[in-house]
Amino acid sequence: MRARNLAVVLDAIHRTGPHTRAALAERTGLTKTTVSSLVADLLEAGVVTESGAVRGGERGRPGVAVSLSGHRVATLGLEINIDYLAACVVDLTRTVRLRRTRPADNRSSNPAEILERLRDLAKETTAEAESAGLRVIGAALAVPGTVEGGVLRSAPHLGWRDVRVEDVIDLPLAIDNEANLAALGELWFGSRDTDFLYVSGEIGIGAGLVVGGTVFRGTFGLAGELGHVVVVPDGPACRCGGRGCLEVYAGQDALLGPLDSVAALVARLESGDPRALEACERAGHALGVALTSAVHLVDPGRIVLGGIFARLFPWLEGPVADGLGARLGQMRGTPPALVVSGIGADAAVLGAAGLVIQRILADPAEVLGL
Structure with missing residues (x-):
């Protein structure tokens, strides 16, 4: 029940916020005490922040607005394309904090070599984000091929078949087709x-x-x-x-x-x-x-x-x-x-980062370990 309530409160902040705690109680149907406890947990996790006084849900009384925070939690988007590797770090407000691209000729390539380069790019980008005070909590990878159960089944232009890439970095990693993630990137960022x-x-x-x-x-x-x-x-x-x-x-x-x-x-x-x-x-x-x-x-x-x-x-x-x-x-x-x-050529890597943001919003307790 607590996990569901965390998701309900975070979703309300994301979709229609910022809101005072009183307004969140009114919108979600939860008690003010419950909302205050949940907001405290979200504040501690760094996914929301409180700002100056605004008119709240109670008559005539100002409250403190709760909104998504872009200061502490971030996600990592990765992309393997035919002629480049890309990475970007996006915070919870969907602000791009870092973007890195490495030109490469990945046609008919050795999966182990390309994944090693991707691992290096991911480590470099994550370390740079962490030095800026961000905690990267998950990643998603866009690939130019068909994906099933975390396995890249076929990527003809890469020359890859049945390649497992889930263990490429030391973060929870999702993998999806680049066109699907590009469409989601357009939805969320375009x-x-x-x-x-x-x-x-x-x-x-x-x-x-x-x-x-x-x-x-x-x-x-x-x-x-x-x-x-x-x-x-x-x-x-x-x-x-x-x-x-x-x-x-x-x-x-x-x-x-x-x-x-x-x-x-x-x-x-x-x-x-x-x-x-x-x-x-x-x-x-x-x-x-x-x-x-x-x-x-x-x-x-x-x-x-x-x-x-x-x-x-x-x-x-x-x-x-x-x-x-x-x-x-x-x-x-x-x-x-x-x-x-x-958003042009960045659509797939942004969609990958956005996919992890959506998972945080849908189930903050699971993803953030609350």
Whole structure:
């Protein structure tokens, strides 16, 4: 009962706070004595703080406001991507306190070597956070592949199969697909809409469907493999074994061609280079075809383009929107809004850190050992 009440009080502070203790008692239906005891525990754990006098729940009497604290407790987000490793530390107010990225070529790599580098990055970032007075209490890891029971079952671009990564750091660690976590990152740190389809453009292309503030994962956790939707049935071979997949036309490798970075592609686009413009036109057309099927199937209100698609949005928006409008026709009327991610390439690592924050808010007694 006490654990449930701690969660109820913390949720009220998070969703509609700051509140006085009297106002919390009124909102939660708990007694003032119970609320005072619970707030004292949360204060001791460092997850809430008290500030100056405000008008409270009792007539005419000022009280002290209780709000989430960003000063003591934090979470760690980690990401393994094809060409980089990333880490970020986020406090309970969802303020990013540290962000670190290490460029790397992780294609067809040795899992042990990459996980050792990730471990070093996590230790370095955690130590820096602790030197700033933060206690990092948990972590989550975004990976470019399918996950089951803490095991990375398949990450074709990494060349990994059945890799267990739970013991990579000395913290409780969750692991999830990067597109799912990027969608949650957009939910918690970006647009904060509760219903949208997030499309993550990287070397692979994934998607996360957020419905009512929750990611839809499918029966086996494999929902969102947009990159392997077929857009040209007799098209070029894809590394998945199929032909004509979206990834072949709109993945990072297809967009860059001989260029070595997204920054180089953006520079070419800004200068009006015909080949760069043609690559984006082709990618946008293919993306419009794939998204038409997604819209017919799941009917999202908004489509958010993230990852490298966020940087290329000015050149992709037109072709994607034209493709959607032409194919949806009169069946749907107005196509869903097509928008750019508010957090770009950081979405997955922020979503990973946010996942741990959500677990604290849902069960502070368990996570914090109260």
